[in-house]
Amino acid sequence: MTQLNATDAYIAGLPKAELHLHIEGSLEPEQMFEFAQRNKMITPFDSVEAVRAAYDFSNLQDFLDIYYAGANVLQTEQDFHDMALAYFRRAAADNVRHAEIFFDPQTHTDRGLPFSVAADGLLAGMKSAEAELGVTSKLILCFLRHLDEDAAFDTLKASEPWLDRIVGVGLDSSEVGHPPSKFERVFARAGDMGLKRVAHAGEEGPPAYVHEALDLLHIDRMDHGNRSMEDEALIERLADSQMTLTVCPLSNLKLCVVRDLKDHPVPEMLRRGLHVTLNSDDPAYFGGYVNQNYSQLAQAVGLTRDQVTQMARNSFEGSFLTEAEKAARIAEVEAYAAAT
Numbered sequence: 001m002t003q004l005n006a007t008d009a010y011i012a013g014l015p016k017a018e019l020h021l022h023i024e025g026s027l028e029p030e031q032m033f034e035f036a037q038r039n040k041m042i043t044p045f046d047s048v049e050a051v052r053a054a055y056d057f058s059n060l061q062d063f064l065d066i067y068y069a070g071a072n073v074l075q076t077e078q079d080f081h082d083m084a085l086a087y088f089r090r091a092a093a094d095n096v097r098h099a100e101i102f103f104d105p106q107t108h109t110d111r112g113l114p115f116s117v118a119a120d121g122l123l124a125g126m127k128s129a130e131a132e133l134g135v136t137s138k139l140i141l142c143f144l145r146h147l148d149e150d151a152a153f154d155t156l157k158a159s160e161p162w163l164d165r166i167v168g169v170g171l172d173s174s175e176v177g178h179p180p181s182k183f184e185r186v187f188a189r190a191g192d193m194g195l196k197r198v199a200h201a202g203e204e205g206p207p208a209y210v211h212e213a214l215d216l217l218h219i220d221r222m223d224h225g226n227r228s229m230e231d232e233a234l235i236e237r238l239a240d241s242q243m244t245l246t247v248c249p250l251s252n253l254k255l256c257v258v259r260d261l262k263d264h265p266v267p268e269m270l271r272r273g274l275h276v277t278l279n280s281d282d283p284a285y286f287g288g289y290v291n292q293n294y295s296q297l298a299q300a301v302g303l304t305r306d307q308v309t310q311m312a313r314n315s316f317e318g319s320f321l322t323e324a325e326k327a328a329r330i331a332e333v334e335a336y337a338a339a340t
C-alpha cells in the first residue's frame with residue numbers, strides 16, 4: 001500500500017464538487033471493451049494496453065478524434081447508465097459529494113441513437129449513484145462547436161421533454177475557429193428557457209473568445225479559462241465578477257495547453273483573486289480523477305492547505321445547487337478543515 005503524504009491525505013478526505021466532467025470522457029478502456037463485446041462491435045484496438053498507448057495527444061483535436069471514436073461503443077441506455085455509475089463510484093472514492101456532468105448528445109444522435117438513449121441512461125445512472133453513494137448530481141447538455149448553430153438549435157429542441165432534468169447548456173469540442181459568437185442566438189434561447197449557461201473558453205482559444213463567452217453567451221460559469229491570464233483587463237473582470245473557472249490541470253498537461261504542471265496558471269489565478277475550481281475533464285483519457293488533479297498540481301506548484309480548501313469551497317459556491325444546499329456543503333468543508 002502506498003503511503004499518502006500529508007497534503008494528499010488532506011485532499012483525499014476533503015469534501016468537494018466536480019463541475020467540469022465530460023461523462024463520455026470517463027469511459028475507461030476496460031469498460032469500452034466490455035460494451036463493444038456486449039454490443040457485438042469491433043474496436044480498432046486489440047487490448048486495453050493498446051488503447052492506453054494511443055492516448056498520447058499533441059493538442060485538443062488529437063484527443064477529440066479518439067474520444068469521439070471511443071464513444072461509438074455506447075449503444076444502449078444500459079451502457080450510459082453503467083458508464084455514469086462507474087464514474088460516480090470513482091468520484092465518491094475521491095470524496096466528491098456533488099457533480100455537474102456534461103454530455104454531448106450530438107455525438108450520439110449523429111450516429112443514429114435517439115436523444116432518449118443517452119439522456120435516460122445517464123439520468124438513471126445519476127439516480128443509482130445518489131441511492132448507492134449519496135452523491136448528488138446535475139446534467140448539462142453541451143453543443144458541439146465544430147457543428148453549426150442550426151444543429152445546436154435542433155439539439156435544444158430534441159431536449160425539450162428532458163428539460164426539467166437538465167440544468168443547463170454548455171459549449172465544447174474544437175475551440176479555435178469556432179468562437180462563442182457562432183452560438184449567440186442558441187445561448188440566448190437557452191437563457192430564455194431558464195437554463196444555466198456555461199462554455200469552454202480560453203482552453204486553446206484566445207482571450208477574445210473569453211470576452212465573447214462573457215458578453216455574447218452570458219455564461220454563469222467558465223470552463224478552463226486559462227488564456228484569460230494573457231489579458232490584464234480580463235483578469236480584473238473575472239476577479240471583480242468572481243466568475244467561477246472550472247480548471248483542469250491534468251487535461252491541460254495531456255493536451256499540451258501547459259508544457260509542465262510547474263507552469264500551470266492556477267497559482268497566479270489564485271494570487272489575482274480568481275474563483276478557481278479543480279476538475280478532471282476527461283479522466284479516463286488524462287490519467288487521473290479529481291483528487292489526482294489536486295494532488296499532482298499541489299506537488300508541482302506547492303499549493304498550501306488553505307489554497308486547496310479554498311478551491312473545494314469554490315467548487316460548491318460555483319455549483320448550481322440552491323443557496324441552502326451550498327451553505328450545507330460548505331459547512332462540511334469548514335468542519336473538515338477545522339478538524340484535520
Ligand code: ADE
Nearest residue numbers: 022172173174200281282
Ligand atoms: N470535449 C471533451 N473534453 C473537452 C475539452 N477538454 N475541450 C473541449 N471539448 C471537450
Ligand code: ZN
Nearest residue numbers: 022172223281
Ligand atoms: Zn472539458
